[in-house]
Amino acid sequence: MFNIRKILTVSDYVTMLNIISGLLAIFLNSFSFVYLAVIFDSLDGYVARKTNTVSDFGAELDSISDVVSFGVAPAYLLYTNFESTLSLISAIIFCLCGALRLARFGILNVKGFIGLPIPAGALLVVSFCQLINNKMIDSIFAIFVGLLMISDVKYPKYPKKIFIYMFAISLILAMFGIPHFALLLCLIYAIYGLIKHFNR
Amino acid sequence: MFNIRKILTVSDYVTMLNIISGLLAIFLNSFSFVYLAVIFDSLDGYVARKTNTVSDFGAELDSISDVVSFGVAPAYLLYTNFESTLSLISAIIFCLCGALRLARFGILNVKGFIGLPIPAGALLVVSFCQLINNKMIDSIFAIFVGLLMISDVKYPKYPKKIFIYMFAISLILAMFGIPHFALLLCLIYAIYGLIKHFNR
Helix, strand or coil: CCHHHHHCCHHHHHHHHHHHHHHHHHHCCCCHHHHHHHHHHHHHHHHHHHCCCCCHHHHHHHHHHHHHHHHHHHHHHHHHHHCCHHHHHHHHHHHHHHHHHHHHHHHCCCCCEECCCHHHHHHHHHHHHHHCCCHHHHHHHHHHHHHHHCCCCEECCCCCHHHHHHHHHHHHHHHCCCCHHHHHHHHHHHHHHHHHHHCC | CCHHHHHCCHHHHHHHHHHHHHHHHHHCCCCHHHHHHHHHHHHHHHHHHHCCCCCHHHHHHHHHHHHHHHHHHHHHHHHHHHCCHHHHHHHHHHHHHHHHHHHHHHHCCCCCEECCCHHHHHHHHHHHHHHCCCHHHHHHHHHHHHHHHHCCCEECCCCCHHHHHHHHHHHHHHHCCCCHHHHHHHHHHHHHHHHHHHCC
């Protein structure tokens, strides 16, 4: 009756934790669960490679969970923070761009990323909203990040190990209410790609 | 800078209307937008076939938009209707099952559907919640529908034309606050598959 369980691997269960975190971010209106979702999202790829269980099903489930945690959740948090027409429109634009970014990623087979990856986009919007509570600035920023996700700007895939450790620490700090370092790291990453793009 | 626009077809824009409807259902806490999303979801496949623009990108975008409109939105409406632990758990289970159903659909290449399709699942949960306002019954029903989505029960893909017309009318009625016929049609569809499954 439930043969689907036969195709589920350990990394798929980690992906499910990503979806659950994204849903909790929405249901409980909590920024922290978006950071937790990023941790699970980073973990599932790692687990899939380590356990040699990279699969088409896993990749599909990954895209589907990413739009929940990094598309809908940040959009919802942005909208409910202000409940204005402007935040509604920018939230929709951000989530739409995220969905387009994920769909393009699903069909491309290139080294590195084209367009800012959606977890980085989500982190930017969520940490920015948490730190700067201004309807106009937050909404324009979210639209800018959305456009960066569907742009042709290239981003490196796996940064150096020291960067990954810093990133992990910044996420844990963000989960406990200190999103400054996560914002800073993601801003550096976003701007780095932009500078390289215009200096080609 | 935005080469992504070159791969977008008319049907992809219809899919985007599906995502927007799903987001509005969440942001505005409105059942009606889920029904509207089902209409756009039915339309985009039709448009893609008619304009001969069926693509991998379109299929990816479709899965991604479906989890927003038919996974997260019904789950959110179920949860916010009661804001209880039970509705939280059942909302998460429903959305998780929807995500698994979509990921499996993305990798399968079979005639007909395996497991209740997620738009039908969403319609069942949303119309049921709208008509029967009972925390316990709604939550158990959502879990049951979720399990049906990830089950091996087979469902026919394109029913007869008369059924499509009835379905379209039921959706329009549901959008205007009369979800009875949509619920009835989806219940018949869901039970039909179950009866055939156990009578093999």
